[in-house]
Amino acid sequence: MDAQPGGKSVSRIPLVLITGFLGAGKTTFLRALMTALQARKTGFSVVVNDFENAEVDATRLRSSDATVTAINGSCVCCSSLHEFMAVLGDIEVPRGGVLLVEVNGASDVMSLIAAITARHECRRFTSPLQVTVADAQRWQKRSPQDELEREQVQTATHSVITHVEEVNEERLAQVRAAVKELSPRAVECSAESLADYLRLVAATTRLGRQDVPKKAALLQPAMHRHHHEGERAFTSMRVDLPFVVRRADLEQTLRELPEEVVRVKGLCRLAEIPTVPLSFQHVRPQAETWFLPLLGTQGIVPTGVIIGVGLPAGEISAQFQRLPAADLLPDYQP
Numbered sequence: 096m097d098a099q100p101g102g103k104s105v106s107r108i109p110l111v112l113i114t115g116f117l118g119a120g121k122t123t124f125l126r127a128l129m130t131a132l133q134a135r136k137t138g139f140s141v142v143v144n145d146f147e148n149a150e151v152d153a154t155r156l157r158s159s160d161a162t163v164t165a166i167n168g169s170c171v172c173c174s175s176l177h178e179f180m181a182v183l184g185d186i187e188v189p190r191g192g193v194l195l196v197e198v199n200g201a202s203d204v205m206s207l208i209a210a211i212t213a214r215h216e217c218r219r220f221t222s223p224l225q226v227t228v229a230d231a232q233r234w235q236k237r238s239p240q241d242e243l244e245r246e247q248v249q250t251a252t253h254s255v256i257t258h259v260e261e262v263n264e265e266r267l268a269q270v271r272a273a274v275k276e277l278s279p280r281a282v283e284c285s286a287e288s289l290a291d292y293l294r295l296v297a298a299t300t301r302l303g304r305q306d307v308p309k310k311a312a313l314l315q316p317a318m319h320r321h322h323h324e325g326e327r328a329f330t331s332m333r334v335d336l337p338f339v340v341r342r343a344d345l346e347q348t349l350r351e352l353p354e355e356v357v358r359v360k361g362l363c364r365l366a367e368i369p370t371v372p373l374s375f376q377h378v379r380p381q382a383e384t385w386f387l388p389l390l391g392t393q394g395i396v397p398t399g400v401i402i403g404v405g406l407p408a409g410e411i412s413a414q415f416q417r418l419p420a421a422d423l424l425p426d427y428q429p
């Protein structure tokens with residue numbers, strides 16, 4: 096629940112992204128999750144984006160009572176982003192319910208999370224929870240797309256391993272260990288345990304409570320630093336930046352962010368070249384920051400979108416509040 100100007104407050108709708116490589120078992124898991132939520136009387140709506148198959152998937156899923164919306168365009172992280180945002184802006188979700196989104200298996204999940212976190216249309220949702228579905232048999236045998244498959248796991252709050260009956264115990268242990276290494280805070284879950292967690296998150300969000308209750312903590316990603324206990328599992332947060340900053344100050348703030356941060360994307364103006372708005376990306380573990388000029392763009396709102404799991408939101412906000420604003424050159428007119 097967030098305070099609004101004038102003292103009003105709004106509750107946010109939990110948003111779940113179901114991700115994983117092509118054919119990993121996302122739709123199968125989504126169907127099991129829908130059944131498990133129905134059994135718990137937790138309402139939901141569904142969005143599917145699966146190349147040309149979206150309508151096929153949607154038709155299969157519509158046998159339930161839920162609203163199922165198909166996005167047919169190629170990919171919600173790029174060419175269909177606009178349509179996806181419009182759907183997120185309009186879709187009706189039952190009161191006290193959740194929104195489930197099956198993301199196309201070729202998506203750049205981090206870009207999608209960054210877009211959801213930054214966009215106005217998504218303010219009525221929580222920062223996403225991300226379930227990653229990994230096929231134990233085919234995991235990392237997808238060259239040249241192994242890197243994309245690994246990246247889809249990095250920001251996961253929950254993981255599901257499929258096709259377990261097709262592999263031996265040694266292979267299964269290897270895949271589990273690889274997923275854990277890429278996303279140490281993700282909790283391996285079943286449709287049933289995730290539905291239990293979502294029911295609690297939806298209930299607390301509806302009641303406007305800030306913290307997930309103790310029972311849900313058992314299903315939360317493990318937080319290995321004491322003061323992070325109780326931080327939610329969500330994958331991202333947004334911060335405002337000063338209108339102009341010095342490059343060295345911004346880079347230092349980014350480097351000093353906590354280890355839960357996987358990537359930061361944003362828009363800024365640097366004191367060194369204040370006339371050219373820039374987009375920036377900070378990538379871990381290299382801790383490198385790249386800046387790209389946004390030519391032909393003037394009116395940016397300097398913002399950072401922080402991506403990671405179990406982000407200590409208070410600590411991160413405080414770090415950005417300490418980032419000094421730089422003076423504009425006296426003759427500069429924004």
Ligand SMILES: Nc1nc2c(ncn2[C@@H]2O[C@H](COP(=O)(O)OP(=O)(O)OP(=O)(O)O)[C@@H](O)[C@H]2O)c(=O)[nH]1
Binds near residue numbers: 117145
């Ligand atoms: N043996 C086995 N088959 C599975 C499992 N999960 C899914 N499948 C099958 O794998 C095929 C693909 O599953 P889907 O759930 O459609 O996978 P998807 O990730 O949604 O696929 P795309 O939408 O094409 O990316 C289907 O035939 C499923 O029945 C599993 O755990 N074990």
